[in-house]
Amino acid sequence: MTDQPAHAAITGRPKGVAALLVALAWLFVGVPIAWGVYSSGKRASLLFRAAPSAVKNDATEPAVKNRTPPHLAATVP
Amino acid sequence: MALLSFLDKERSIAGPGYNRWLVPPAALSIHLAIGQVYSFSVFNAPLMRLLGVSSPASGDWSKPQVAWIFSIAIGVLGVSAAVFGKWLDRNGPRKAMFLAACCFGGGFLVAAVGVHFHQLWLIYLGYGGLGGIGLGLGYLSPVAPLLKWFSDRPGLATGLAIMGFGGGALIGAPLATQLMAHFSSPTSTGVAPAMVVMGIIYFTFMMFGTFTIRVVPKDYKPAVTHAALKPSASITTHDVDLRTSLRTPQFWLLWLVLCTNVTAGIGILENASPMIQEMFKNRVGAVAASGFVGFLSLFNMGGRFFWSSLSDYIGRKATFTLFFILGFAVFLSLTFTGSQHLNSVVLFVICSSIALSMYGGGFATMPAYLKDLFGTKDVGAIYGRVLTAWAAAGILGPQLVTGIQKYELDRGVPVADSYAMVLRVMAGLLIAGFVCNLLIRPVSDKNWSVTPQAQPV
Secondary structure, eight states, rough: EEEOOTOOOTTSSSSSHHHHHHHHHHHHHHHHHHHHHHHHHHHHHHHHHHHHHHHHHHSSSSSSSOSGGGGGGOOOO | HHHHTTSSSSGGHHHTTOGGGGGGHHHHHHHHHGGGGGGGGGGGGHHHHTTTSSOOOOOOOOHHHHHHHHHHHHHHHHHHHHHHHHHHHOOOHHHHHHHHHHHHHHHHHHHHHHHHHOHHHHHHIIIIIHHHHHHHHHHHHTHHEEEHHTTSSHHHHHHHHHHHHHHHHHHHHHHHHHHHHHHHTTTBBBBHHHHHHHHHHHHHHHHHHHOOOOOOOOOOEETTTOOOOOTTTOOOOOOOOOHHTTSSHHHHHHHHHHHHHHHHHHHHHHHHHHHHHHHHHTSHHHHHHHHHHHHHHHHHHHHHHHHHHHHHHHHHHHHHHHHHHHHHHHHHHHHTTTTTOOHHHHHHHHHHHHHHHHHHHHHHHHHHHHHHHHTTTTTTHHHHHHHHHHHHHHHHHHHHHHHHHHHHHTTTTTTHHHHHHHHHHHHHHHHHHHHHHHHHHOGGGOOOOSSSSOOOO
């Protein structure tokens, strides 16, 4: 086992087969990761999709606003 | 019996020429599965209306009751990682991964029975207790083998695996949502069948890791083809055993380093959705906030890989120093991004994402830091003990945020501004972590075990 190269072939198998096994193993875990990243990316895009209209609304309002939290609003004149 | 002996450590020793690049996918399959725990909250709302189905009815469980499921699971994770660490080193990763798969998959099945019969204690016991043991065993099991196979690039190796734990939520959330949608009907929320299917899927997925993982042979020395870090005084070539490591100041300083880093990260993670909505009132709604949470998940996962890989080049201590300095700047910047100051959602998102990437990066870099200081012999068990800092931060972080915010609101500070003090306190915590990290020195040679570990070629 000494001085084993990083991409050493699995014993008894041609190098190509060993590489294929590694590729399949990465594919096995890579597909769910890609699906998860895609799903979350889609959800994350909601943040940017929601932004333009919100910015438009905000541009017409003063920079300093809403200093009163909703639960205190009733107590402030 | 034949299967059980197959799980023995001796049977999982790699044969000549075993390709070490099969180990990270094996580790990932375990961490991607157990990382589902971060997305358990998708079950919360349906669990709260199991009887009423469309809306909560009398007899349905409350939010605090349901929230305990996640808390128990994380608590048991911390305890089992600390308790089983040494057992894992003795019995090898294959047996641990098999048990983790049985516990985690089985936990889902027991929880599904609890959902079906509307027995909350069964869910606590199943997902929280049994599943929590699976989480602890699964989290630790690939760490030591990865560090031994990739002693030339430990940061990259553990980053790859622990990235899976962050990524697990990205898969678990849409999977659970789609399964519940598939099984739901006018008379059922679809939680129980969804849990059964998820239990089977995760058990099968984890079996891939169980059968693929291999332990390094005793005389294994990697060819340093990817050597990034040059040997230095801070990277030991000796081993320190678990018991001795607990008596060193380095262990406790690292414990504090992880605890402060995680507490600060949790401060944002726990409050991401309400924080962005309240700091940018009328600009960011609930839908956009859920997008923000998804965005943070991506950075939590990516940071685990990026920072731990970087640590192979700049060193573990420098990486954590960067976390604390950059973190301090980012947390303070966040206080000026709100609608009362710069009013910049983009800046808020950027700063939060950097902070979350470092939260994940801390978890992923820690095993390599431990390996540098204590060697590889008991590193899995030592990491298990350090993970109790996570459990402590899990309690400390949310309590701190809630307590500070309540104090601010009681003083009459507006909701949007109440987060500023929270963020300043978190920045202060990062300074404490910075000091602890600075104090870390190589472990004294009097603590070394007798047998030196294999030297890299």
